[in-house]
Amino acid sequence: MALAPKFAGHKLSAGGAADTKHTLEVYLDYVCPFSAKMFKTLYATLPPKLTSSTAPYSRNLQLIFRQQIQPWHPSSTLTHEAALAVLKISPQHFWPFSAALFQRQTEFFDVNVVNERRNETYARLAKIAGEVGVDEGKVMGLLRISEKPGGGGELNAGNAVTGDVKQIVKAARVVGVHVSPTVFFDGIEEKSISSSFTAEQWEEWLKKNVV
Structure with a gap:
């Protein structure tokens, strides 16, 4: 599935190579323990193999982080809003912020x-963003909910990333993703990949499937 330009920070590839042969999409929730397990191994394993022109899979694979909000975790929405705020302010910090957030998900x-x-809660999330190099005040500015009615007496206007939340939720629903982690490879759900994959298992899977 296509990635909107404003969400380009979700992608890891060698210089955003346009001719990458394969796409691996991982649907992850910041407050899901299984998502954290997958992300930590994947983030330690794949970027060195993708993000330079001489890396093993640099011309053959791109990795896309798909944000998967799970409403049975009420704070899921808030954490993903924070990531969207970081993405809007400083796209290059999206992955480092995600790593920090998964590390502190509890x-x-x-x-x-x-x-x-x-x-x-937003203030605590903005502080984590600040710790990875994003302007904490700007993040909070996008997240903060006003305690006063908006124009015309609006009481339910959300914040500055509400529109982006709607888009990522719609994107997941279009392909029928319900839970995290869920993985798609070249547009088809890849059920052989588990959140418990070790670095060695990832390497084995990559060698077999990324050609």
């Missing part, structure tokens, strides 16, 4: 957010 599990106001 801080946004139910028990750790249940008594927190929404803007307070």
Whole structure:
């Protein structure tokens, strides 16, 4: 499935090579333990093989992070909003921010957010963005929900990334993705890939499928 230009930061490839033969799409949720497990191994394994012109798969594979909001985790939406804010402000920091967020995902599990106001959760997320080099104030500016009605008395206007949230949710629904992690290879769901894949298993799968 195509990637809208404003979401280009979701992609890892050698210089955004237009002629890449294969596409691996991973649908991940920041507050899903299985997503974290997959991301940590994948992020340690694939980028060195993709992101330079001399890397093994640089002309044959691109990796796309598809943000998968799972509503049974109430803070899922908030964490993904933060990632979209980072993507809007500084696309090159999307992957480092994602790595930091997965590393600290338990801080946004139910028990750790249940008594927190929404803007307070956003503030903690913006701080993580600041720690990886993104302007914390700008991130918070995109996330903050006003406590006052908007123009015309609007009470449910969302924030500056609500429109992007709608787009990523629609994109997942179009291809029928319901849970994370889900992996697509060249547009078809790849059920052989598990969140428990080791670096060695990833390498074996890549050698077999990326030609």
